[in-house]
Amino acid sequence: MIPIDDSPLTRDGxxxxxxxxxxLEHGPVDFEDVPESANPEHVFDVATHDAVTSIAVQKxxxxxxxxxxxxxxxxxxxxxxxxxxxxxEPDSAVNWSVDYAHEVGxxxxxxxxxxxxxxxIEMVEEWREAQEKARDYGMASVxxxxxxxxxxxxxxxxxxxxxxxRLGLELGADVAKVKYPGSKEAMEETVxxxxxxxVVMSGGSKRSDEEFLSNVKSVIDAGGAGLAVGRNxxxxxxxxxxxxxxxxxxxxxxxxxxxxxx
Ligand code: FBP
Numbered sequence: 001m002i003p004i005d006d007s008p009l010t011r012d013g014x015x016x017x018x019x020x021x022x023x024l025e026h027g028p029v030d031f032e033d034v035p036e037s038a039n040p041e042h043v044f045d046v047a048t049h050d051a052v053t054s055i056a057v058q059k060x061x062x063x064x065x066x067x068x069x070x071x072x073x074x075x076x077x078x079x080x081x082x083x084x085x086x087x088x089e090p091d092s093a094v095n096w097s098v099d100y101a102h103e104v105g106x107x108x109x110x111x112x113x114x115x116x117x118x119x120x121i122e123m124v125e126e127w128r129e130a131q132e133k134a135r136d137y138g139m140a141s142v143x144x145x146x147x148x149x150x151x152x153x154x155x156x157x158x159x160x161x162x163x164x165x166r167l168g169l170e171l172g173a174d175v176a177k178v179k180y181p182g183s184k185e186a187m188e189e190t191v192x193x194x195x196x197x198x199v200v201m202s203g204g205s206k207r208s209d210e211e212f213l214s215n216v217k218s219v220i221d222a223g224g225a226g227l228a229v230g231r232n233x234x235x236x237x238x239x240x241x242x243x244x245x246x247x248x249x250x251x252x253x254x255x256x257x258x259x260x261x262x
Pocket of ligand 1: 019020021022025026144202203204205228229230231232
């Protein structure tokens with residue numbers, strides 16, 4: 001593993017990745033509530049908030065927009081990804097190489113692995129190549145670890161989510177990004193089995209400030225490192241306000257009430 005606590009991906013050992021690959025994964029529908037969120041410049045501006053440790057984007061967004069932000073934002077290159085137009089077994093195309101991501105300015109990589117998919121073997125082999133190349137550059141690697149596949153029942157049970165975090169440890173991820181398993185206790189178990197791999201929560205669909213921050217708080221209380229979040233930031237009219245609150249919960253050990261009252 002790399003000394004992840006010295007990596008630009010972390011601040012005081014904690015992680016807050018602003019995920020912005022939704023235009024590929026879900027399509028422009030995710031930008032309808034806040035139309036300016038379709039503009040990458042708006043979201044890069046949001047990512048200059050002190051609470052954000054990195055922004056995760058695909059190649060085209062990085063090439064076109066990162067040069068204007070490289071002094072203010074850390075770049076996580078989300079290397080693979082697939083559109084929502086794809087109707088086959090879960091899979092993810094590798095869209096750029098680690099070499100090229102490094103050239104563009106990334107200091108960490110992100111990679112989806114769908115454990116349980118009929119394509120798991122190929123995805124894990126692609127991950128291996130990316131993870132080892134990232135090691136050469138001293139770049140942290142984050143596994144978007146989602147159990148998903150036509151033969152997989154109960155993909156989002158606490159056991160499946162704990163297993164997905166363990167896959168991160170077994171396969172050399174510095175950080176495993178997993179779905180919220182539903183409770184602090186389940187997250188404690190997920191963090192426990194992930195060992196030295198940091199566990200972060202995947203943001204999920206937009207919900208109220210209270211509900212979202214409570215989930216984040218229980219992740220932190222369970223020993224999780226933070227979160228990688230998109231819609232719960234850029235689908236808000238005032239992303240700065242929720243980032244102020246997240247900064248308090250993740251980095252300052254505040255309660256949800258304290259964070260919202262500030
Ligand atoms: P959200 O916080 O909006 O859930 O974003 C996190 C993320 O992993 C994105 O990087 C990705 O685009 C999206 O979720 C994929 O979610 P799913 O595959 O569950 O639709």
